Amino acid sequence: MARLQLMTAYKEELALTDLHALFRQIVDVESVSGREHHLADLVEQALSGCPHLEVLRQGNTIVARTDLGRSQRVIIAGHLDTVPVAGNLPSRLEERDGRAFLVGRGTADMKGGVAVALHLAHALTTPVHDVTWVFYECEEIEATANGLGRVAQTHPDWLAGDFAVLMEPTGARIEGGCQGTTRFRLTTHGTAAHSARSWLGHNAIHELTDLLETIRAYPVREAVEVEGLVFREGLNATIVSGGVAGNVIPDTAELYVNYRFAPDLAADDAIAAMRRAFERPGVDFEVLDLSPGARPGLDRPAAREFCAAVGGEPRPKYGWTDVARFSALGVPAVNYGPADAGKAHADDECCPLDDLDATRDALITWLTPEERS
Amino acid sequence: MARLQLMTAYKEELALTDLHALFRQIVDVESVSGREHHLADLVEQALSGCPHLEVLRQGNTIVARTDLGRSQRVIIAGHLDTVPVAGNLPSRLEERDGRAFLVGRGTADMKGGVAVALHLAHALTTPVHDVTWVFYECEEIEATANGLGRVAQTHPDWLAGDFAVLMEPTGARIEGGCQGTTRFRLTTHGTAAHSARSWLGHNAIHELTDLLETIRAYPVREAVEVEGLVFREGLNATIVSGGVAGNVIPDTAELYVNYRFAPDLAADDAIAAMRRAFERPGVDFEVLDLSPGARPGLDRPAAREFCAAVGGEPRPKYGWTDVARFSALGVPAVNYGPADAGKAHADDECCPLDDLDATRDALITWLTPEERS
Numbered sequence: 204m205a206r207l208q209l210m211t212a213y214k215e216e217l218a219l220t221d222l223h224a225l226f227r228q229i230v231d232v233e234s235v236s237g238r239e240h241h242l243a244d245l246v247e248q249a250l251s252g253c254p255h256l257e258v259l260r261q262g263n264t265i266v267a268r269t270d271l272g273r274s275q276r277v278i279i280a281g282h283l284d285t286v287p288v289a290g291n292l293p294s295r296l297e298e299r300d301g302r303a304f305l306v307g308r309g310t311a312d313m314k315g316g317v318a319v320a321l322h323l324a325h326a327l328t329t330p331v332h333d334v335t336w337v338f339y340e341c342e343e344i345e346a347t348a349n350g351l352g353r354v355a356q357t358h359p360d361w362l363a364g365d366f367a368v369l370m371e372p373t374g375a376r377i378e379g380g381c382q383g384t385t386r387f388r389l390t391t392h393g394t395a396a397h398s399a400r401s402w403l404g405h406n407a408i409h410e411l412t413d414l415l416e417t418i419r420a421y422p423v424r425e426a427v428e429v430e431g432l433v434f435r436e437g438l439n440a441t442i443v444s445g446g447v448a449g450n451v452i453p454d455t456a457e458l459y460v461n462y463r464f465a466p467d468l469a470a471d472d473a474i475a476a477m478r479r480a481f482e483r484p485g486v487d488f489e490v491l492d493l494s495p496g497a498r499p500g501l502d503r504p505a506a507r508e509f510c511a512a513v514g515g516e517p518r519p520k521y522g523w524t525d526v527a528r529f530s531a532l533g534v535p536a537v538n539y540g541p542a543d544a545g546k547a548h549a550d551d552e553c554c555p556l557d558d559l560d561a562t563r564d565a566l567i568t569w570l571t572p573e574e575r576s
Numbered sequence: 577m578a579r580l581q582l583m584t585a586y587k588e589e590l591a592l593t594d595l596h597a598l599f600r601q602i603v604d605v606e607s608v609s610g611r612e613h614h615l616a617d618l619v620e621q622a623l624s625g626c627p628h629l630e631v632l633r634q635g636n637t638i639v640a641r642t643d644l645g646r647s648q649r650v651i652i653a654g655h656l657d658t659v660p661v662a663g664n665l666p667s668r669l670e671e672r673d674g675r676a677f678l679v680g681r682g683t684a685d686m687k688g689g690v691a692v693a694l695h696l697a698h699a700l701t702t703p704v705h706d707v708t709w710v711f712y713e714c715e716e717i718e719a720t721a722n723g724l725g726r727v728a729q730t731h732p733d734w735l736a737g738d739f740a741v742l743m744e745p746t747g748a749r750i751e752g753g754c755q756g757t758t759r760f761r762l763t764t765h766g767t768a769a770h771s772a773r774s775w776l777g778h779n780a781i782h783e784l785t786d787l788l789e790t791i792r793a794y795p796v797r798e799a800v801e802v803e804g805l806v807f808r809e810g811l812n813a814t815i816v817s818g819g820v821a822g823n824v825i826p827d828t829a830e831l832y833v834n835y836r837f838a839p840d841l842a843a844d845d846a847i848a849a850m851r852r853a854f855e856r857p858g859v860d861f862e863v864l865d866l867s868p869g870a871r872p873g874l875d876r877p878a879a880r881e882f883c884a885a886v887g888g889e890p891r892p893k894y895g896w897t898d899v900a901r902f903s904a905l906g907v908p909a910v911n912y913g914p915a916d917a918g919k920a921h922a923d924d925e926c927c928p929l930d931d932l933d934a935t936r937d938a939l940i941t942w943l944t945p946e947e948r949s
Contacts, residue, residue, distance in 0.1 A: 234933035240780030260703060268836040334853065338621065378837065386822045386823075398834045399810070399836055399895040400894050401811075402808065408788070408813040408814070408816050409791065412789055415782060415785040416785055418782065437771060437772070439779050439782070439825055440779065440781040440782060441770050441781070441821065441822050441825070441826060442781075442818065442819030442825075442826070443781050443784070443816050444816065444819075445815065446813070446814050447813065447815075448815075449759045449814050449832055449834060450813070450814065450834060452812055453814060456816060459819065461822060461823060463771065463772055491822070515893075521602075521773050522611075523772065
């Protein structure tokens with residue numbers, strides 16, 4: 204702790220062997236999306252000094268991998284970028300209820316996981332599985348910029364493997380897979396008229412009634428078991444708008460709907476189900492985005508070993524994360540990392556230091572069981 | 577027509593004896609709401625020269641009345657102001673389908689009626705009923721500025737009478753009374769949550785469903801006979817809004833509703849009915865405005881004579897107009913004036929000149945039947 208408190212801004216070389224110091228160091232290297240180059244340079248430089256790793260780079264995404272000829276390869280990934288700083292850098296240490304926290308932008312989402320991965324990439328020279336470590340850019344902004352997505356498109360072989368761990372904040376518990384999500388816009392149409400003679404018009408807001416009734420009556424599944432985890436779906440109107448003035452019959456109205464579906468449902472099937480439910484004469488149906496879910500893959504041998512090493516009961520992941528990008532490549536993936544997801548993006552974003560230790564220890568147990576036993 | 581085409585801007589004295597010339601003259605004296613003083617001065621000056629009239633003034637509202645000791649008194653009223661000019665002044669003459677129109681701001685709403693009233697206030701020295709002529713300010717803006725409303729508050733005796741004619745544009749047909757109107761806002765409440773875990777929240781947009789169903793099921797009356805006219809009510813959502821983002825369960829949503837009710841229903845009863853229909857736990861009910869309707873009063877002797885003089889079948893007035901101010905004073909009132917209401921406020925606002933003649937002739941037949949017979 205004393206040493207950690209003396210750390211301030213980054214140094215030109217990462218303290219790979221001291222997890223807590225390393226954590227604070229990379230938190231204090233500001234790396235808002237699009238400006239990750241300095242942190243990426245430091246990561247590349249640090250990993251290039253490890254003789255057991257092959258280091259690859261695309262943009263500000265760094266991939267480092269062992270080549271030990273193991274029968275299985277696992278991927279451990281984290282993103283380097285953060286949402287914009289809100290007066291919460293440099294980081295500060297705080298004690299809360301007897302636990303030590305590092306507080307500041309990126310501590311929860313997700314430089315704690317990045318620190319653990321960097322520390323172990325350096326330390327684990329002979330893991331039981333070959334490991335591909337991925338540190339990528341631009342996770343917090345538009346999907347087209349996402350470094351993991353770009354590598355998946357241009358160098359899918361860099362991401363080949365049997366199982367992946369994405370070090371998103373989960374409070375050091377396994378959250379398996381993720382649900383799919385689609386957003387679509389329903390537009391109703393009518394005929395404008397003065398509200399004093401409303402029968403000369405046709406009210407587009409009134410046409411929303413059936414659509415809202417359909418949402419409320421839709422049979423979303425409350426318990427869907429997929430590879431050992433139970434997911435819960437949701438179908439919700441998120442935005443509604445329509446009308447121009449208090450005395451005009453509105454000729455158009457819009458309803459935005461978000462459907463979160465369990466990962467046993469393919470994205471195309473999810474959209475088809477929504478079209479069956481909502482498409483009707485006079486209603487425009489426009490898909491705004493569609494992201495497939497990810498199966499947790501907890502029945503795979505490497506995943507079972509991982510679950511045993513971490514302990515506890517894996518939970519389903521409801522929110523969409525980049526694990527779905529692995530799933531799309533045929534690599535089952537889970538979320539697992541230090542810090543509470545509820546603190547992600549918060550002004551008082553923080554990570555308990557003991558979560559770092561627990562995460563590190565679990566990964567060591569998984570990847571070098573002979574050293575731990 | 578030749579003389580009319582030579583008229584350009586106003587002169588310092590109104591041409592009271594020439595209806596078409598007078599009409600063009602007062603159209604070309606710009607009098608947007610709040611800037612009626614010049615036109616009001618001209619009106620006051622012209623009427624003060626009529627020995628059979630007593631002239632009163634409050635602000636830019638001019639009242640002129642006979643005092644012949646007749647058993648009945650009728651009121652003929654029009655507003656001097658217009659909505660803002662839109663490049664449509666000075667006025668121009670146009671022939672359309674063989675009819676001569678004056679085109680420009682205020683021609684329809686409602687300087688045609690004002691011209692007829694001014695012309696007749698000067699000409700009819702011995703009408704069969706005593707007549708109170710009213711030329712008032714600020715009809716097109718907020719209700720508190722309305723000149724007729726202000727006189728009703730401060731000098732209700734100036735508006736005493738048995739029957740009133742408001743010279744709003746009706747295409748020279750009688751439109752009786754007017755419907756009441758109220759606007760209210762319904763606000764639903766929920767609990768915000770991330771849409772990936774929607775069951776942790778409560779969706780305020782979904783709570784609109786019952787309210788919209790209530791609107792659609794509400795028994796609005798499609799044919800309500802009131803003093804010889806049949807009114808048709810309407811209940812409509814006019815504006816809907818709610819939601820902040822495509823991945824957030826909304827914690828509030830708003831629905832604006834407009835109820836137009838037949839003039840047999842008192843304003844308080846209309847609001848009470850709306851409260852019974854829409855008030856429920858979790859929904860805020862807020863009245864935004866409430867304007868009572870006006871009974872047409874076509875069963876009164878002066879009204880029956882008026883209908884006979886005008887001819888044709890009186891229609892109900894659906895939109896709210898200042899006739900309701902007379903109704904509130906106990907004076908039944910109808911709308912009757914030249915020009916098509918559909919052209920009011922339009923950039924190509926216009927009035928056919930033969931509507932002026934028809935309106936003038938009907939009022940003369942009503943008020944001086946012995947001279948016409």
